[in-house]
Structures are given as structure tokens and as C-alpha cells.
Amino acid sequence: MVEAKRASSAKAWRLGIGERRIVLIVGDLLMAFAALAISLYLWAIGFELEDIGNFSKLLPAQVPGWFFALPVVWLLMLVETYSSYRSLNWRQTFISLLAAAAMGMGTYVLVYFTSEPGSLPRTGVAIFALAAWVLTAIWRLVYIRIFSLPGFTRQAVLVGAGTSGQALLNVINNIKPMPYRLVAVLDDDPKKKGKTAAGHKVRGGGALLTSLLKKNEVTDILVAINGRMQEQTFRALLEAQEQGIEIKRMPVAYEEMLDRVPVNYLEADWLVRSFVDDARANRFYLMGKRLIDIFGGLVGMASLLVIGPLVALATLLDTGRPITFSQTRAGKGGRPYRIIKFRTMRVNAEVAGKPQLAKEDDERSTRIGRILRKTRLDEWPQFYNVLRGDMSLVGPRPERPELMEHFEKHIPFYRARLLEKPGITGWAQVNHGYYATLDEMSIKLEYDLYYIKHRGPFLDFIILLRTIGTILGFRGR
Numbered sequence: 001m002v003e004a005k006r007a008s009s010a011k012a013w014r015l016g017i018g019e020r021r022i023v024l025i026v027g028d029l030l031m032a033f034a035a036l037a038i039s040l041y042l043w044a045i046g047f048e049l050e051d052i053g054n055f056s057k058l059l060p061a062q063v064p065g066w067f068f069a070l071p072v073v074w075l076l077m078l079v080e081t082y083s084s085y086r087s088l089n090w091r092q093t094f095i096s097l098l099a100a101a102a103m104g105m106g107t108y109v110l111v112y113f114t115s116e117p118g119s120l121p122r123t124g125v126a127i128f129a130l131a132a133w134v135l136t137a138i139w140r141l142v143y144i145r146i147f148s149l150p151g152f153t154r155q156a157v158l159v160g161a162g163t164s165g166q167a168l169l170n171v172i173n174n175i176k177p178m179p180y181r182l183v184a185v186l187d188d189d190p191k192k193k194g195k196t197a198a199g200h201k202v203r204g205g206g207a208l209l210t211s212l213l214k215k216n217e218v219t220d221i222l223v224a225i226n227g228r229m230q231e232q233t234f235r236a237l238l239e240a241q242e243q244g245i246e247i248k249r250m251p252v253a254y255e256e257m258l259d260r261v262p263v264n265y266l267e268a269d270w271l272v273r274s275f276v277d278d279a280r281a282n283r284f285y286l287m288g289k290r291l292i293d294i295f296g297g298l299v300g301m302a303s304l305l306v307i308g309p310l311v312a313l314a315t316l317l318d319t320g321r322p323i324t325f326s327q328t329r330a331g332k333g334g335r336p337y338r339i340i341k342f343r344t345m346r347v348n349a350e351v352a353g354k355p356q357l358a359k360e361d362d363e364r365s366t367r368i369g370r371i372l373r374k375t376r377l378d379e380w381p382q383f384y385n386v387l388r389g390d391m392s393l394v395g396p397r398p399e400r401p402e403l404m405e406h407f408e409k410h411i412p413f414y415r416a417r418l419l420e421k422p423g424i425t426g427w428a429q430v431n432h433g434y435y436a437t438l439d440e441m442s443i444k445l446e447y448d449l450y451y452i453k454h455r456g457p458f459l460d461f462i463i464l465l466r467t468i469g470t471i472l473g474f475r476g477r
Helices: 002-013 017-047 055-062 065-077 090-114 123-147 163-174 206-215 231-242 250-258 270-276 283-318 367-375 377-388 401-410 414-419 427-431 438-454 457-472
Strands: 154-159 180-186 200-203 220-223 246-249 324-330 336-342 392-394 423-425
Touching (some): 017 123, 017 250, 283 392, 336 377, 367 377, 427 438
Parallel strands (some): 154 180, 220 246
């Protein structure tokens, strides 16, 4: 009984991915409010106050209301650091924090110097940005150190050492620090016993699973069984669930760790059972999304009146005409439509007129074209398609019909991306680089299907927010 209580207590500290994310967000928010308090205090004791003797005069007299929203703004700027594989990586976290602080201050400086003199505070915002960055960095370091300790790491048993099981093992091995400490890899197939799967020795089946649960503080069982499950294994899984151990199918664990859908390891009926049924969009969501698209399209077209002439002039001076180019793309349900983009590559960039995917540091790009791609300004004319209803602000990026036919032959479920209206930006665009090979296109599809499956106002907001960060940080591709 005592051992069972100890095991239960130990498991309580091994938080799941979602629970860790909540802890991380709450900690970030507390650090942001602490930074706000520090900035108000330092501001009050003499930086910009004429009367420094009365702190209470600061709040109503000289601090604008929006200043108190800075903690929330800071939290929103950190949104891309909350993915499971980034949150425990100090290097990626540090770079993201630095980029968030730099972009935030850069944007504010731009607004400050284009506003009426004296209308915006100066020192208070600078102090907040510095304090928020330092405090959040310290908190993130503490968070990473704590949840990297063995006592806080989830302990898992993988059941199934076939192709899908090995794919899951590769994902776990490639995330540093590892999201799970693997207690054992099991498989009912006696031919696999003793062999190695992604660096882990394969052991027995259902009978061994029961004994492992008694001897180890297992928190998760990852099920990656191809085909029929043996009755003994099924009973062991039921016993594990009764003990409070989480049972996760391979696709679920894969999604949690990578925010993608494993298209190469899905069952034949997945599209109907787990995708079409669960991913039906709410009508109110669709109506709201269309209203936002119209508003965004109008804003985009209005800004195009300013941006367009500047891009046209720069392109003419760089490589001459044409300024734009038009292509046919596959829309929702495969319906073809035309898009217009600012030209970023040299004329006749495709050999013999054959479609050719863009790649990183593409030698076909012009000097101005590289800048347009980095800032995503080459996509700006597509706001017209958003107004027409051909596209949305957020969705899978539209593909050329001839490339669609090619990818459908080689990538499972590829046509499923046509269930959603294409977008100017999307989940794949904010999470990955160029997609120039079939393997990379498969990853892109995994992101697209994840978006369609989990689409909603919150995910759309996250994508738009990260897209703005990409534009301001010149990180477009």
C-alpha cells in the first residue's frame, strides 16, 4: 500500500505535455506582471516623473491605459515557444525570447518616432521590455532544469515495434530533451523479440507489460500496433487504464509532440473516423471566419495601394517587367482559380515551362524578390482572392493542379487538404521551411491536416500572430 502511494505521488509530478504548457504560460504571465511592476516603480522614482514624491500620481496622471496590457502582449509574442519540442530546448527558447524582445521594441520605436512628440511614453516601455526578457529567461531556465530532471520526466512503455512504432521512437529520440523516458519497447510478434528498433531492444508482449507496470512508475503506454491486438495485451492495457496510466495511440502521441498528423502511419478509415467526423467546422466559426476574411481583405487591399507602387518601382529598377505574375491554383474541392503575386524570380525561371518547387536560397530569386519573400510581401495581391472568397486569410497554401496530381500519387491522404479553403498563410508556413522534396511535402501535408482537424478561432489567431512575427522578423521563405 505504501509503495502504491509513493508511485502515485511520483506520477503526480510527471506532468503531461498540456499540463506543462499551462505551468509555462502561468509562469510567463507572472514574470510579465512582475516586469510591469518593476517598470512602473522605476518609472515612478524619477525617470519621467516631475513629481517623484507621490507614486500614486503616476497611475492616473501619466500612465496610459494600454501600458497595463503589456504583459498580455508579451505573452502573445512568445506564442511559438509553447510547442512541446521547443519549450524544453534552452537554445531555441533563448533565441525566441531575444527575437520577441527585439521585435517588440523595434515595432514600438517605429510607432514612437512616427507619432506626435510626447504622446507616447519612452522609458517605461523600454524598462518593461528589458525586465520581461530577463525575468522570463530566468523562469524558462528554471522550468527547463526542473522538467528535465528524471523525477519529472514522463515514463512510457511502447507497445508495437513495427513501422509506426519505429517512427514514434525516432520522434522521441530526436526531441531534446526527450519527452519520454522509455521503460521498454514491447511487441507480441516473437520474431521481433531481441531485435533493435530505433536504438531500443524489443522485449516481450502483453504478459511482460503487466509485470513492468508493477515494477516501474509508468505514466504512459504508447500503442503503435499494426493489425490485430492480442487479448492478453488488450487486458494489460485495460488494467493500466484502471490504474490511471494514460493510453495513447501512435497518431495521438505523434500529434502532441510535433503538432502534425502522421500521414504515412494512419489506418485506412482514419479520414472518416478521426478526421471528417471530428473536424466538421462549426457554422458560426465559418461565418465569423468569413467576416474576418472580408475585413482582412479590405485592410490588405488598402495597404496594397501604398505598398504596390513601391514594390513595382523597386522591381522595375532591379530586373524590369513584369511586376506581377499569375498562376492557376487548386482551391477548395479542387476548384481552379487564378492568383496574382509580385514577381520574385527571374523571367522564364521554370525550364521548359515545367513546374519547379521553390527552395531555400533559390538561385532563381531576384534581389528584390528575396526581400519580398522574407517579408511575405509577394503574397499581398492575394488579398483580392480573399475578398472574392477564393481564399481565406488562414488555411493550407494553394497548390498548382499539375503538382497536386503528382503528389496525390505518392503521398497518402494528400487530397484531404482540399477540404479547407486555401489561405494566404497557414500552419505549415509558420512551422516549417521550404518544401522541395516528396518527404518535405509529406511533412507539409501533416501540418495542413493537423490544421484542418483542429481548426478554430484560437488556432487561426495563433497562426496570424506568428505570421506577423515572421513578417516583422524577416523570416519568410
